[in-house]
Amino acid sequence: MNMFELIRRRRSVRTFDGNPLRPEDAEKLLRFAESIGTPYDIPIVWKLLDARADGLSSPVIVGTDTYIAGKLRRRPHAEEAFGYAFEKLVLYAESLGIGTTWIAGTMDRAAFEKAMELKADEVMPCVSPLGYPAKKMSLRETMMRKGVHADSRAEFSELFFDRSFARPLSENTPCREALEMVRRAPSAVNKQPWRVVVDDRQAYFYEKKSKGFVDAAGWDLQKVDLGIALYHFACAFDENVHLSISDPGLSAPDDVEYVATLIAD
Numbered sequence: 001m002n003m004f005e006l007i008r009r010r011r012s013v014r015t016f017d018g019n020p021l022r023p024e025d026a027e028k029l030l031r032f033a034e035s036i037g038t039p040y041d042i043p044i045v046w047k048l049l050d051a052r053a054d055g056l057s058s059p060v061i062v063g064t065d066t067y068i069a070g071k072l073r074r075r076p077h078a079e080e081a082f083g084y085a086f087e088k089l090v091l092y093a094e095s096l097g098i099g100t101t102w103i104a105g106t107m108d109r110a111a112f113e114k115a116m117e118l119k120a121d122e123v124m125p126c127v128s129p130l131g132y133p134a135k136k137m138s139l140r141e142t143m144m145r146k147g148v149h150a151d152s153r154a155e156f157s158e159l160f161f162d163r164s165f166a167r168p169l170s171e172n173t174p175c176r177e178a179l180e181m182v183r184r185a186p187s188a189v190n191k192q193p194w195r196v197v198v199d200d201r202q203a204y205f206y207e208k209k210s211k212g213f214v215d216a217a218g219w220d221l222q223k224v225d226l227g228i229a230l231y232h233f234a235c236a237f238d239e240n241v242h243l244s245i246s247d248p249g250l251s252a253p254d255d256v257e258y259v260a261t262l263i264a265d
């Protein structure tokens, strides 16, 4: 299945059918996770966790006891690196018919961090349940989706720009499909903080910052969303892009910050 189809099909799954994750699926997912590299070159340690054995819980998930989590060193750009890698895993799971949900908040974080043996200089940004989607969503899941308008995304012209933030990009652009893949990405509270300025073969990624996403230690959850957006864009080029962090110095709105540039090879 092509990546665009996977991106179009994926949704957060919070209601599972109660069947345990098959050992061969667990094995494939863990092996795949361990093979993931990111343009930021920050290693991630992955673990499959068992909610019963490890005493884990998430109030929004029903019908599975299996979770996957990753941890990495707190370093500049760890957020984007994690977003890029975890989304790659999420889409691989989708290709196997396995449901996932990015979870950064609605979980017993202390229990997950203990199960991950998190050290002082490490961060475990998000976890995901793994299992087979139930035919029908729980009432809570349906309500949650409504609450964040999970089935809708901002318009193309609100997110993407032509060489300057003053000019919205026309949908006739040659990179329409790559940007459409960005537009459909998942994000925390469905805020879709990515803004992209396209200039010839370069795409400058920016973060439109909302209040309440940066913690006391400076960890910025919306930069994880930016990592997801970078991965979706890179997918359109089979990851034949390279990343550079070099602010082009464009004039940007006050709450919009430069994050990274992707350049088609």
Ligand SMILES: Cc1cc2nc3c(=O)[nH]c(=O)nc-3n(C[C@H](O)[C@H](O)[C@H](O)COP(=O)(O)O)c2cc1C
Pocket: 010, 011, 012, 013, 060, 101, 102, 103, 104, 105, 106, 107, 126, 144, 148, 149, 150, 151, 185, 186, 187, 188, 189, 190, 221, 224, 225, 228
């Ligand atoms: C970084 C990140 C953190 C998230 N944290 C949570 C969470 O704590 N709980 C939850 O139920 N969903 C969480 N989500 C899922 C989003 O709410 C969801 O992706 C968004 O509403 C769009 O819906 P969709 O994934 O079905 O397309 C998170 C998503 C991302 C990308």
